[in-house]
Amino acid sequence: MSFQTLLVANRGEIARRVMRTAREMGIRSVAVYVDADRDAPFVGDADVAVRLETSYLDGDAILEAARRTGAGAIHPGYGFLSENAGFARAVESAGIAWVGPSPEAIETMGDKLAAKDLAEKSGVPTLPMSADLTDDEAVGYPLLVKAAAGGGGKGMRIVESSDDLERAIEAAQREAQVGFGDDRVFLERFVSRARHIEIQLLGDGAGNLVHLGERECSIQRRHQKIIEESPSPRVDAELREKMGQAALELGRALAYRSAGTVEFLVDDETGEFWFLEVNTRLQVEHPVTEMVTGIDLVREQLRVARGEPLEFTQSEVRFEGAAIEARLYAEDPARGFLPATGTLAALDTRDAPPVRWDSGVEAGSVVGVDFDPMLAKVIASGPTRSEAAGRLALSLERTHLGGMRTNRDFLVAVLRTPEFLAGDTTTDFIDRVEPPRELQVSEAERELALRLAALFVQGENRAAAPVLTEIPSGWQNGRMPAQQISFGQGQERFVVRYRSTRNGNFTFEDGTVARIHHWAPHSLDAEIGGLRVRSRITRAGQDLVVQCPFGDLLLRQEPRFQPPGSGETGGGLEAPMPGKVIQLHVAVGDSVRAGQTVAVLEAMKMEHPMDAPEDGVVTEILVEIGQQVESGTLLVVVETKTDS
């Protein structure tokens, strides 16, 4: 089925990535978007875009958009409608090519229980599990409560003992209902020293089916992958062959068409593997496979959708070097990886070292609560795994990025741990290795950042001055106080004092001399105490994202004057992120102890317990169930208990 126009029924980085290949193949792109995405880059990337009144899950509206724009094919990306067999069927019956596997394959694999049956029939080993929620003894602890319709870690809970089972089941069901409209959950054995390794399949539905090797995605937080790579350091040729064959068996049983992934759990010690599930779509982490095989998976998907046969056989698939992908998220690793929102004030990548950015955002993008907080994927390859890891870490570090919380510094830290570099990557990596969650900044480094910021603001002040613009900065002939500027960083506050000297230099309080070589609205090239630094600096309101040789630091410029009444309000329990209050466990007058959950906030389709910061008595409840709250909203006031 030939087509000249492709509608991408998705958003963000994957929409852009699909459109890029489509364009390379001479195919027009159509985007669909909801209002929250009206300024998103992918909308501009498309040749034409259709606004959806409802959501990315509105199949009818998407089909109407395809008809309206003459799209001959629909690529669903991942998530949303990508594994919705009903939609795939509707697309095909509308005479539009569905860029994905057959609706039947989606349907079979969409039901985790049916998928497992098929795997067992195909001779692929599976983990002990049960759909009977009282059958926990047979499954054995530790176990996982998983949503039958789930994916992406939503509706999933690890349970260590039978005491916690009931609560976990409830929570998983609730999340499954919200996330997938289907609250069925099941129990599955949990392997603690495990690796998550998956095999990429590619088939044309006409008998040609190949696997493109494995991807290891063991490094996860909140059950979501953050670092993925190919090949896996745990997989040797023999294991690859075994897992590849198992995946092909399953693929053949499905007469698999397009790209798909068979996920396995691998026991790190024994190398045993068990079937987990088949993802009947393009995976988020598909680029690492592309980088080691040189095969453009989207191109192959589009060719298959056009009815063309695969161009290569299994023996022609070559693997070269290593590739690693890091997922850049708007989130706060230091606070349990809670999703973050805000404006990505700074995003400025560098040409070297060369890496691939599959990005859904650009500088100035607003990240809200509506969608998954993944900002971009950064993929590096190299002749060896350690070179790829080095490139990726350096490239992330050299990127000028900030304005909101991201996991960038955490990703860099992970990529540089000896454990990661040794290939010791199991699913418990983060808890076991405990890479630093935040940028580790020495006092000298912070001082440097503060001074760069002070000199930068100085340049801004001079550039904005309406009079005496040519007179040297801060010139004075008397004994006036030094220039003074205050910055907040985290919870701390720092004051920088400096004076300008007749030769155009600046002197800081401790006598350190600085010379500005060049100031521009987004950068500063300065020599401070003999250290020459070319820094990119981005202002977002009072915030300054200051790029230093060790990474970006977010500094908040404090106003010189505090108008009366603008002081801080009292303490209490504040919402750490925007979300909806779904549970309140306390009433005014209740005594609570530190760590006790007083409320539950739903954000990003996940439930976040809000715990009392200290022992005390609830004196005020400022929200009600169902209320949407902003980050920083005071939820509950807890007055500290005093012994008197």
Place this chain on the structure above:
Amino acid sequence: MQRPTLLVPPLRSRLDTKKPEFQENRTAMLEKLSKIDELLDEAAAGGGPAAFERLAKRGKLPVRERVGLVLDPDSPFLELSGLAAYGSHYTIGGGSLLGIGVIAGVECVIFANDASVLGGALTPHVGKKWERALEIARDNHMPYVSFVESAGADLRVRTDGQKGQSAGSTGASLNHFAESGRFFYEMIELSKLEIPTVCVVFGSSTAGGAYQPGMSDYNVLIKKQSMIYLGGPPLVKMATGEESDHETLGGAQMHTDVSGLGEYLAEDESDAIRLCREIVSHLNIRKPGPPPSFRAEAPILDSEELLGLVDPELRRPLDIREVIGRVVDGSRFEEFKARYGPTLVCGWASIHGYLVGILGNNGPLFPESAEKAAHFIQLNNQIDVPLIFFQNLTGFNVGKDFEEAGIIKKGSQMINAVTNSTVPHLTVILGASYGAGTYAMSGRAYNNRFTFIWPSAKIAVMGGAQIAGVMSQVRRAQAARKGLEFDEAADAETVAKVAAIQDAGSLALMATSAISDDGILDPRDTRTVLGICLSAVRNTPVEGAPNYGVFRL
């Protein structure tokens, strides 16, 4: 439209920095500068650490911090008459801080009492500095911002202006009380001239002090800190027997809620300064003066070398072009009538992009040089260009030939042109400034906008040695008339004494002490200071004179 530069090529320097004279000059200049540095420290210390501590305990900031806080961050601040009262019985600095600074993007004249010095009392030096502040605001049409904290008149000074109990010969004013109080007239005049006046009262503002907010357009008062009354509780008790306390008599709350003397009630000093900035930001100041005509370009010649140009004894001549080339944009100076009247160098240059006409002495004024000056001044009035006077002259030349050549006539032409010129004049005294030359080169008495002096400057009717010599000759003639024998030894002693006294009185520090200039400059700051002033003068239109007095031709 801004053009790149004047077309004239840069000046070439003939200065030999290897010569011992250069090094001697430089050493002498650095010595003077280091003395000035010490004096500036002393001035900044105001009433001393104990006084500062006392104020800090009451939540009060030192005056320099108050002013520092009101200025736009990283903006320049030109302090004026910082060494007022040097050598007097009063604290150096004149108990106040005066300067031109930028508040909310607006160039303002800022005058602030230093409460650490006699509680900000109105001493003769405070008074003269204050008058100068008002004059600068009026002449240059800049908003006048005052930070008031003043105990009122210095009651230790007698009504006739002479010091009372702590009597001394210097520092007191000759003004009788009946002549004083002109400040209030001038403050009100500013308002009439559409020059806004903003006053922040930081402490007690009594009697004379009370009229400062009284005569201001906007008053910011600080809770539990500002206190304004015509007479404080002791005086009220003396006058009427009424018992009162400071807060009900003249507290900030009373004046903003009841009397209406204050428009804005601030929580504390920082809040008051914030309010002051907000007020200035709404003043709708639009500078009428043209923006710079040229791109600012640093001089090619090294401004550090300005330190080695002036002979401390003022005996060795100085080529003024060496100064000009180290001050003006790109060292470009287009000389006018270079071959005629060469003891006065005239020409055009730009400073920080502002086109200026420069007159600089290269010796005493000759009839031709005076004539050239009169011509040059008229040309600049024709094209609305400000004038800069670099003074280094021993006066008009005297002698039979010069009298015959009409030195008085030609000198008068020059003074006529200077007097009636309406473009702004900025004067910098580098070395000698003697006799009528001081006036002809737009000295302080000739309504120039600003006068600055280098540490090497000497200002007097003539040189000390000349004065002593003239007086010796007069004595010798008297002796001869009376037929007395002339005591050569005694005369030599007197000559030396007189010369020394006269020289001491002519020094830059003495001039600046009396606020007869706007301050002593580090020569290396000449370009920057002129740049600030050239911008300041553009708060009023730069317009040449439509007519002059009758030129005696």
